[in-house]
Amino acid sequence: MREYLKFYIGGRWTAPAESRTFDVVNPATEEVAGRVALGSAADVDKAVEAARKAFPSWSASTRQDRLDLLQSILDAYQKRAGDLAAALTEEMGAPASLAGGFQVQLGIGHLTTAIEVLKDFAFEERRGASLIVKEPIGVCGLITPWNWPMNQIAVKVFPALASGCTTVLKPSERSPFTGQVFAEILDAAGVPAGVFNLVQGDGPSVGAPLSAHPGVDMISFTGSTRAGIEIARNAAAGVKRVTQELGGKSPNIVLDDADFAGNVAKGVTSMMGNSGQTCSAPSRMLVPNARMDEAIEAAREAASQATVGDPADDVVLGPVVAADQFDRIQALIQKGIDEGATLVAGGTGRPDGLEKGYYVRPTVFANVTNDMTIAREEIFGPVATILGYDDVDQAVEIANDTEYGLAGFVAGADLDAARAVARRLRAGSVAINDGFDFGAPFGGYKKSGNGREWGEFGFHDYLEIKGILGYAPGEAAP
Template identity: 65%
Template sequence: MTDLTKFYINGQWVDPVGEPTLLDVINPATEQVAGRVAIGTAADVDAAVIAARHAFEGWSNSTVDERVALIGAIIAEYQKRAADLAAAVTEEMGAPAGLSMAAQVPIGLAHLATAAEALKTFSFVEERGTSRIVKEPIGVCGFITPWNWPLNQVMCKVAPALATGCTMILKPSEVSPFSAAIVAEIFDAAGVPAGVFNLVNGDGPGVGAALSAHPDIDLISFTGSTRAGVEVAKAAAPSVKRVAQELGGKSPNILLDDDSLAANVAAGVGSMMLNSGQSCNAPSRMIVPSHRLDEVAAAAAEAASSLTVGDPTTDVRLGPVVSEAQFTKIQGLIERAIADGAKPVVGGPGRPEGLDSGYYVRPTVFTNVTNDMEIARTEVFGPVLVVIGYDSVDEAVKIGNDTEYGLAGYVSGEDLDEVRRIASKLRAGTITLNSANIDTTVPFGGYKRSGNGREWSDYAFDEYLEVKSMVGFGS
């Protein structure tokens, strides 16, 4: 049992203001209580903001060399705690142990390393004629992060904020608070100055809303559902703070009509099912040549059927989804898709055979899907893939762009020029060509209702900076 009854504020673990509500943290693989977390209030947010505001004067005037050194110290402490972080992620949100150690933990480390490297050459001052343009830290930042890739989402906000001289308050998901608590311990061990990084646990209506509306927070960065992102923006509007949002997705995966189709189908299924489909940029709509739909269905069914599902502490590919609420939502979407005429060529409602407890979902692939169906338009956030046919490449692009989202897109085929041409026509923030590996040195973010602003790489720095023009500075 892990009991998180204190918050990390001003460099110390402190009791909440007043008598806190304690929320059970459920292990999704066992449906048993794994620990408890204190749910903060607006008063706890106030305490954290005061600490961050006080620390801002000193940290905002730190040198680049000092910030690079501190991020280096954080990296060293993070590496020491890698096994602890991986175990926490597996317990709190069900990622298989192999995935936690090979991806969940390393992606957080990659954001720290990328920020440190970018900081070494980032230009905070520009001379333009007799004027000087200066980029200065925006101030106190509030971060609201989700449960699906907890270390990725924390570090892709915290790393650039530290690099640019900002101070911050983090509210991790109350569903997955264990790994964030270890992050606070890492920062403390690395010597992050008191008040620069603060952690307040809580839920959206309490701590999330208080952060979003707080008049002394200069920026709110939120990752989560589009619905919740809208509420964050509304709460932030009266104080005219900057709002950065990384929201939902329903990403197209366009596969060309060539000899690589079967291999690309298998790769697309694997990418979609990673992390039990709980990725905002998952390639959840596979768009394929209509005259090869039967071939695609067979290849997709074979690929999905080969994925092992079970206890995430063992050698499996898929663990459970994160919670009972998420499991229930996914089951409802699967059942309605069948009622709407979609055909599950593998998977379907219910748990996988032999798994009578835990929030396990059968890897499911639907054919006989049109792009206007609910299952093709709603972000499922589970291991559910839809296959949609196209008669021409132009139609494939049209289908791909026919969504309210624009976070990611995928294109695969043997003709690289054609793949590039299609990629240039998709309206989304990140397009992956031919299953290229993830790259933390490029920006990540969405078009349309997938959000605004960019995270990752040096592009993230600009989200945390104000721009000052000093006209006549060089006269």
């Protein structure tokens, strides 16, 4: 059983101010997998103080200094990839193939991308007589979720360090093991004392004092819209920058053209990945009403291929993260049935043969209307909904009829038609035919948040912009 009872503050493993612990439950077994210390406002104070002390020197570091550190982190990260994967499976039930594959590899992808961006990033720019300077914003509080732990830690920590900021990381208490291993990786890589700090804990005890702390210059948060609103309120008194990647209810418009059934199947398969616990998941599939029956058959077949079971086995889906999440998903599945959607696959209860663990049956609803609860609320489980449309204009109207705007998807053989639809979707990231790019921006419109992560766009929120006027006297301004 794992025990992580110290925090990483000022380059040292430090005992917490208070003796409180949290039992981390393995969602596959419902048994305790380990204990972590829970921090308090006093621990946040220590971490912020360490970060503030380190900021003057790290913010003045050279580009090469930062590149050397990131490369050292990459080397250390690759050596610990197996440990990260094992931690992911224990804490949030990711199947071994997913944990050791995409979950861990996302961290490497974001790190190598940050290295390449930093090599040529323009921190200074001459414009006529003025010099435009992009400077590190300061101490950054980073609050990350449990569903894609390494992805969300990576897209915050690496751009912050590359930009010259110092950081205090608070991982979710539901997935703290990866955060702890990550801190060990940075320690082994030689991160300067205070540049990176880790405090474990829950939202009220650590997240709230971190977001309200007068010594923190910005907060980057990924999680629920509800929690994001509270964090913004806590941060408001300090007039600090707040960037947020929040909830989603992303549309997936399947166009009426070649390989229609294959695109429906891909959409269902994508929805089931990570047990549906993805904020940008294509949870609202839109198909032509005239082909609804065909879509139902393709979706039913795809759902039947989504094997569920022990994450140590060769399965597609492990459990969802916790009992309360399981209960919420069950209630929403029942709500879909009660509101009259057609249950195509799955339903309430655990899959056959799985009496223990927070396992959810891969579920598909069809003939869903956009006013139904399952079309409006983020379920955060392996539940796909299929809605019908009469023409592309109606499809776009339905797609945009949501309070969220994190992501969108368009599938179709006619690339020009797919491009035209993608331009009309009100979302921060739109993928055509499963497009993927570490360099593209990721973030949301509307209640899905603000700010952007990934690639060079992930650097901007960690930088202040200064204009030095009269820098080159006698040169004409444009």
